[in-house]
Amino acid sequence: MKSKILYFILAYVLLIVVMFLLPPFSAGDYSLLRNTISQLGAQATPNAWVMNVTFAALGLSVMTAGWKFLKNYWLQRILLLVFGVSLVLVAxxxxxxxxxxxxxSNREHQIHSIFSSVTGFSFTMFAFSMAFIFKHMYDRWVAMLVGVFSVLLTMLMYSIADFAGIWHRMVFIMSFGWLIYVFGSKRKKKL
Structure with a gap:
């Protein structure tokens, strides 16, 4: 189990490094403030493969890290699988x-948008559903807050689009940081 969470932590560190250091090596007019992480992996974009490998690594490692943790919780496992697989498909x-x-390819972009939406929706549902299986009230509240902030930050991406890059990075940092906390902790779930 420890090696599975270690791979997930390494994928998270890769995400942090890539989303902040790849922009100067991406499209010439890419902006950390305005452009999303998905645009780092966009079609016809220099070094896009780096971001896409990161998406795939995150998707695979989050499924692996969470599978055993969610042993008796089929709904959460399904949501985790949908989240992880859709994140891989975004790549x-x-x-x-x-x-x-x-x-x-506009068709490829449209498919990307569908998988991106599925990724966000399934993660949000996963976070809310986790509030029902934790034993400690603190963990329940944190799970609910992560779900709420995921929705709010996503809404900010569209309503204050000049800062979409910041909002998107905040969603990723918060979401995957929380998942590492959950899957890597010794906290007990509600039985």
């Missing part, structure tokens, strides 16, 4: 490039 079906005058 294969990529966002449109920042410069839409470049040649790209």
């Amino acid at each position: 294969f079906y990529r966002h449109s490039p920042i410069d839409i005058s470049l040649d790209y």
Whole structure:
């Protein structure tokens, strides 16, 4: 079990490094403030493979790290699988490039948008559902707050789009940080 959480932690560290250090090596007009993490892995974008490998590593490692932890909780396992698989598929079906005058597949972008939405929705449902299986009230409240902040930050991405890159990074840092806390902790779940 410890090696599974270790791989997940390594994927999280990779995420942090990539989402802050890849932008200068990405599209020339990429902005940390305005552009999302998905746009780092976009079609026709320099070094996009780095972000896409990171998405796939995160998706695979979160499923592996959480599977045993959720042994008796089939709903949470299903939500975790949907979350992880859709995150992996985000790596294969990529966002449109920042410069839409470049040649790209709109169909691939639309599929990316679907999987991106499924990733966010399934994570939010997963966070809320975890509030029902924790033994400690503190963990229940944190799970609910993570779900609420996921929704609020996503709404900010669309309502204050000039800072979509910041909101998106906050969602990823919070979500995966919380998952490491949950899957790596010794806290007991409600029986």
